[in-house]
Structures are given as C-alpha cells and as structure tokens.
Amino acid sequence: MSSSTNTPITEELPDTMRAVVVYGPGDYRLEDRPVPRPGDDDLLLRTDAVGICASDLKAYHGAAKFWGDENRPAWAERDRIPGHEFVGTIVAGGASALAKRGVxxxxxxxxxxxxxxxxxxxxxxxxxxxxxxxxxxxFKGYDGAMAEYVLVPAKALTHLVDKELPGPVAAFAEPLSCAFHAVERAEIKFNDTVVIAGAGPIGLSAIAGARQKNPLRVIALDAVDSKLDLARRVGADITINIAKEDAVARVKELTGGYGADVYIEATGHPSAVPQGLNLLRKLGTFVEYSVFKDAVSVDWSIISDDKELDVRGAHLGPHTWPAAIKLLEAGTLPMDDICTHQFPLEKFQEALDLVGDSAGSSVKVSIVPSMS
Structure with a gap:
C-alpha cells in the first residue's frame, strides 16, 4: 500500500480494523471499520489499551447526562467508537504533527x-x-479507542508515556490525572482530615493524590473490604466500611466532634452527597467529581446557614497528566491489583457488564485489542 510522503508509516496498515460502535443506549456492536488515515497534522495510534470508565457504562445504559432529556442537550453520539481512557503507539503521522508534539x-x-x-x-x-x-x-466529535487504531487530531493534547509500562497501567493515567485535579481543587493543607468516598479507580487515585499532599490523615470510605484494603495500600491512613459503621459518627469521633476538613466524592452514588455534607466540619470543603445517573437532592441549608461550606466541582484532569504519568512510571502504586481485568475487543460486552458489578472483585477493567 502506498502512502503520502507527508505521512510516514512504519508498518503496512490494513484497510479495516475491528471496532466497537455505538448505535444507541444498550446497543454497542463489534464491527469492521476503515482504518483512519492521518492528515499532515494528525497522528495514528495502534491502541495498546483502553480503560472502561463508569461514564462509559452510564452512557451505555442511557443516562440523561450523555443522551439528553428535556433539561439538557445530548453530547453522546451514535455511530461513534467509544473509549476515552487510552494509550497507544504512534504508527503514522504527518511530519508537522510529529514535530509539533516532539514525538x-x-x-x-x-x-x-x-x-x-x-x-x-x-x-x-x-x-x-x-x-x-x-x-x-x-463521545462527541471524535472516535475513541475501543478499536485497533485511533486517530489523534491536531487539536488533541498528548503526553509521552514509558513504553515499558503495561498498556492497562499506562492507560490509567487518565483516571489518575482526573482524580489529581479533584485533589487540587480541594486545596488540601497539612493539618487536614481528608475523607474520600469510594475506593474504585477514581477514589483510589484521589487517595494516592491526597497522600502526595501529606495531610494529617486520609480516610477512605467504601462498602467492599477488598477495596478498602487496596485503599490502605495506596495511602489511606484509616478505612471505614460504610455497610458496617456509621461513617459520619466515626469521622466526628476522630476529629474531636468537628468533622472532616475535606470531602471528595468519587462514588457516583446519590447517598454519598448528603453523607459528605453531614461529616464535614463548618467551613469545610466538598469536592464533587462523580457523574451521576440521576439527579441528586440535598438539604442546601447545610451548605449555607449551617456550615458555610465551600462546594466545588472538578472536571477532567487539566495540568495534572505529567504528575500522574510520573507516579505510574515510578512503580510505587500496586497497579497489578488495580488493573484487575483485561479483555479482547470481542468480549467488550463482558467488560462493560463487569464494570457495572460494583460489589465484585474488579477495580479497573480494560480492553486490549491485541489480546486474542
């Protein structure tokens, strides 16, 4: 196959690739699609791994956040290849694209x-x-990486990652960077008691990020003991199983009756929101990172008249990718126990279903297209 002199290629690219394609909520299909051809300002990656996020699952199940309703426009698209937590090897690209990115x-x-x-x-x-x-x-505008190849347009932001890292570990840079942004939004201080709700991929990443800030104590909340064990290994000082203990009472006991200074919500479960408002001290900080399937109602008087809380949102992972990648490359996190399950493209449905099993043993589930 011939190629443009402006688009160097190191391997003979096939005409088609296997890809998961979105037809609508609950209707994702494995198909053959044309392999994208990069222009002068684009790169083409061979997908090494793509993680499955809780937001992928909520889009699959038709949450209004993604597909829209009478109150919000849709921003998930049909005829789109999903997958936004990915890492890949550059196999083709325009000379200007390679030079611009220094790759x-x-x-x-x-x-x-x-x-x-x-x-x-x-x-x-x-x-x-x-x-x-x-x-x-x-989701919108550009195909993702649940495919053998993914096109990286000129407007995208990219970061070099060590080729020696296993693909699923390298792809974990995305949720780790997101959680790091939530930690930065919290403005954690040395004497703070920091409570992180949830010990899934984002919660564990937030615990690891909070540990880097070295507060007085980091407390992890979850309902699964195995995940709380993992929370301790990534930096939690104290863990509380909310199915067995009253988290609000325990946190107040640990803080002289006042409550936590910082609460980071990383579960996506509606009950975690009032839980956080109740266990925070007056003038505390609440950081919300999750994507909720349904609307959540709370007593806003707790935020205002009762405690004058600082409530902050956090979205994506701006300016935190280098730190996240550095931590992964350092090898200090127990990534073999975080990246628990990998599937080939043909078993994407099993992978989605496993992510939906919150009480199961999985933590981070990934698709590795090269798996057979």
Whole structure:
C-alpha cells in the first residue's frame, strides 16, 4: 500500500480494523471499520489499551447526562467508537504533527479525553478543559479507542508515556490525572482530615493524590473490604466500611466532634452527597467529581446557614497528566491489583457488564485489542 510522503508509516496498515460502535443506549456492536488515515497534522495510534470508565457504562445504559432529556442537550453520539481512557503507539503521522508534539514513530502517547476547540471563551482564557464545544474522544466529535487504531487530531493534547509500562497501567493515567485535579481543587493543607468516598479507580487515585499532599490523615470510605484494603495500600491512613459503621459518627469521633476538613466524592452514588455534607466540619470543603445517573437532592441549608461550606466541582484532569504519568512510571502504586481485568475487543460486552458489578472483585477493567 502506498502512502503520502507527508505521512510516514512504519508498518503496512490494513484497510479495516475491528471496532466497537455505538448505535444507541444498550446497543454497542463489534464491527469492521476503515482504518483512519492521518492528515499532515494528525497522528495514528495502534491502541495498546483502553480503560472502561463508569461514564462509559452510564452512557451505555442511557443516562440523561450523555443522551439528553428535556433539561439538557445530548453530547453522546451514535455511530461513534467509544473509549476515552487510552494509550497507544504512534504508527503514522504527518511530519508537522510529529514535530509539533516532539514525538517519533514508535513512541507511546496518552491523550487527554477532551479535544478543545481552542477558539471559545474558555479556551482563550486558558481553561481548555471547560471548552464550550466540548468534543471528547469516544463521545462527541471524535472516535475513541475501543478499536485497533485511533486517530489523534491536531487539536488533541498528548503526553509521552514509558513504553515499558503495561498498556492497562499506562492507560490509567487518565483516571489518575482526573482524580489529581479533584485533589487540587480541594486545596488540601497539612493539618487536614481528608475523607474520600469510594475506593474504585477514581477514589483510589484521589487517595494516592491526597497522600502526595501529606495531610494529617486520609480516610477512605467504601462498602467492599477488598477495596478498602487496596485503599490502605495506596495511602489511606484509616478505612471505614460504610455497610458496617456509621461513617459520619466515626469521622466526628476522630476529629474531636468537628468533622472532616475535606470531602471528595468519587462514588457516583446519590447517598454519598448528603453523607459528605453531614461529616464535614463548618467551613469545610466538598469536592464533587462523580457523574451521576440521576439527579441528586440535598438539604442546601447545610451548605449555607449551617456550615458555610465551600462546594466545588472538578472536571477532567487539566495540568495534572505529567504528575500522574510520573507516579505510574515510578512503580510505587500496586497497579497489578488495580488493573484487575483485561479483555479482547470481542468480549467488550463482558467488560462493560463487569464494570457495572460494583460489589465484585474488579477495580479497573480494560480492553486490549491485541489480546486474542
């Protein structure tokens, strides 16, 4: 197969590839699709691994956050290849694209999930992660990486990752960077008691990030003992099984009756929101990271008149990717026990179903297209 002189290729690319394609909620199919051909400003990656996120599952199940309702527009698209937590090896790219990113054919990169427009108010202000257009790999505007190959457009943000890391570990840079952003939003201080709700991929990542800030104590909440064991291994000082203990009472006991200074919500379960409001001290900080399937109601008087809380959202992982990748490359996190399950593309449905089993043994589930 011939190629343009502006698009160096290191291997003979096939005409078609296997890819998961979105037809609508509950209707994802494995198909043959054309292998994308990069233009002068693009790169083409051979997908090494793509993680499955809770947001992927909620989109699959038709949550209004993704598919829209009378109150919000849809931003998940049909005829789209999903997968936004990915890492891949560069197999083709325009000379200008390689030079601009300082990479070579054969390098491995991870991509930030948002593809900013670089023209709207937020992008021009430097807040690219809040881009008004908000195209994202796998959801809107650009195909994701649940496929053998993925195209990286000129507007995307990329980061070099060590080729020696296992693919699923390298792809974990995405949830880790997201959680690091939530930790930064919390503005953690040395004397703080920090409570993190949830010991799934985002919660564990937030615990690891909070540990880097070295507060007085990090407390992890979950209902699964095996996940709480893992929480201790990534940096939690204290763990509380919310199915066996009253988390609010225990946290207040540990803090002289006052409550926690910081609460980071990383479960996506509605009950975790009032839990956080109740266990925070007055003038505490609540950081919300989760994507909820349904609307959540709380007593707002706790936020205002009772405690004057600082409630902050956190979205994506701006400016935290280098730190996340550095921590993964250092090898200090128990990634073999975090990246628990890998599946080939043909078993994508099993992978999605496993992510939905919150009481099961899985932590991070990934698809590795090279698996047979």
């Amino acid at each position: 070579n054919i054969g390098d491995r990169i991870a991509c930030e999930q948002i593809v900013p427009c670089w023209e709207c108010r937020y992008c021009l202000e430097g807040s690219y992660w809040m881009c008004a257009v908000h195209d994202m790999f796998g």
